[in-house]
């Protein structure tokens with residue numbers, strides 16, 4: 001079995017180790033580094049992404065994205081059009097018979 005070293009502290013790994021992302025894409029890291037460095041960093045990044053998301057929403061007026069009534073009306077008219085077309089085709093077929 002090949003000796004694998006932790007990419008963070010360079011200690012020889014016991015077991016399979018852990019995925020060191022976001023510290024590194026390649027290699028593995030040890031339990032200690034996983035719990036003391038990698039996981040906290042992931043949590044920090046998660047909070048940062050959430051903050052970025054909140055900031056984006058703030059720029060859009062501070063409200064979470066919602067479906068605009070305008071969009072619903074457009075959808076309604078599109079479906080009304082589709083139904084009308086289907087009805088008129090059906091009507092033409094019925095009249096021809």
Ligand SMILES: [Zn+2]
Pocket residue numbers: 006007008009010011029030031032033034
């Ligand atoms: Zn380590």
